[in-house]
Amino acid sequence: MDVQELFLDSLAKADGDLRRAVDGLSRDELMAQPAGPRSNPIGWLLWHLTRTQDNLGSRATGKATVWASQKWYEKFGLEETPASYKPDTVNTFDPKSLDIIMGFYDAVYASTQEWAKVLKQADFDRESPAANPNQPSRTVRELLAIIVNDVVQHVGQVAFLRGMLREQGWY
Amino acid sequence: MDNGALFLNALGRADGTLKRALEGLTREELMQQPAGPESNPIGWLAWHLTRVQDGYGSRIAGAEQVWRSQKWYEKFGLEETPPSYKPETVGSFDPISAELLLAYYEAVKVATVSHIASLSPQSWERHLPQTDPPRPPQTVADGVAIITSDNVQHIGQIAYVRGLIKGQGWYGV
Numbered sequence: 001m002d003v004q005e006l007f008l009d010s011l012a013k014a015d016g017d018l019r020r021a022v023d024g025l026s027r028d029e030l031m032a033q034p035a036g037p038r039s040n041p042i043g044w045l046l047w048h049l050t051r052t053q054d055n056l057g058s059r060a061t062g063k064a065t066v067w068a069s070q071k072w073y074e075k076f077g078l079e080e081t082p083a084s085y086k087p088d089t090v091n092t093f094d095p096k097s098l099d100i101i102m103g104f105y106d107a108v109y110a111s112t113q114e115w116a117k118v119l120k121q122a123d124f125d126r127e128s129p130a131a132n133p134n135q136p137s138r139t140v141r142e143l144l145a146i147i148v149n150d151v152v153q154h155v156g157q158v159a160f161l162r163g164m165l166r167e168q169g170w171y
Numbered sequence: 172m173d174n175g176a177l178f179l180n181a182l183g184r185a186d187g188t189l190k191r192a193l194e195g196l197t198r199e200e201l202m203q204q205p206a207g208p209e210s211n212p213i214g215w216l217a218w219h220l221t222r223v224q225d226g227y228g229s230r231i232a233g234a235e236q237v238w239r240s241q242k243w244y245e246k247f248g249l250e251e252t253p254p255s256y257k258p259e260t261v262g263s264f265d266p267i268s269a270e271l272l273l274a275y276y277e278a279v280k281v282a283t284v285s286h287i288a289s290l291s292p293q294s295w296e297r298h299l300p301q302t303d304p305p306r307p308p309q310t311v312a313d314g315v316a317i318i319t320s321d322n323v324q325h326i327g328q329i330a331y332v333r334g335l336i337k338g339q340g341w342y343g344v
Binding site for chain 1: 173174176177178180181183184185188205206207209210211312313315316317319320323324325326327328330331332334335338340
């Protein structure tokens with residue numbers, strides 16, 4: 001088993017949970033803040049976890065983000081460099097619809113699978129500097145771990161929030 | 172880079188979040204259900220994710236669970252085979268303290284790290300022992316991916332619920 005298999009396997013298991021957790025949610029539910037003001041809505045979490053995956057993937061491969069190359073910002077009515085959300089503004093993010101937000105997620109996840117599958121042993125140790133000079137340089141192997149950790153934590157939060165909205169109990 | 176290194180790197184990042192998210196929480200906060208009745212309290216989530224890691228680690232290594240071999244059930248005042256919690260009873264789980272939860276987590280992680288370190292490249296494709304009741308066959312690689320996905324999701328939930336209790340906002344914002 002190659003390392004990219006474990007990376008993709010961990011993402012795939014979380015992906016299955018994510019799809020169950022968002023199934024049938026309306027735009028209102030995606031924008032709801034059942035945990036109170038300043039808490040992260042499901043729609044924003046989906047966008048944020050996808051953006052993280054997209055940005056780190058772009059950094060690992062040196063290619064443009066899916067956000068930019070496929071012009072997803074137009075579908076969300078945002079700038080190519082979108083506003084930086086804060087607890088006070090997180091409720092203003094408009095995911096448009098489950099189809100659009102999950103369409104963006106699907107496009108980035110497809111791209112992740114594509115680039116991760118072709119990584120070679122030598123790629124893992126390659127240094128990948130951050131665009132922001134205040135952030136540390138990372139190796140590709142660290143970027144893979146960061147993607148898993150960030151994406152999967154947020155998937156768990158989405159599932160928890162669905163429980164708050166729909167009171168559906170445990171799987 | 173091998174699989175084990177990726178797994179430990181991802182888990183190590185998540186358990187850094189776990190430690191920050193549990194830090195300073197009282198027993199009452201650990202048992203609180205701020206998301207309403209039947210919702211999972213932080214204490215139960217931390218215990219449950221550790222149990223998952225312990226259970227899969229034991230099946231991967233063919234070793235006894237740390238829960239049993241180190242008698243952690245005594246420290247939690249539970250039976251060796253603890254109750255199967257349900258949404259209606261999850262509020263009754265007593266985590267005792269944040270220190271105890273983290274100590275059990277650390278003990279399991281030490282065992283997991285050692286189990287993973289001893290895996291040969293071929294053993295990732297080996298089938299795990301069957302469970303009772305039986306589930307679809309799983310390989311060691313599946314088990315490791317399940318620990319990662321399960322533990323990291325629950326750690327994300329703990330961080331979110333801490334925000335609900337403490338209203339503390341985002342890290343670094």
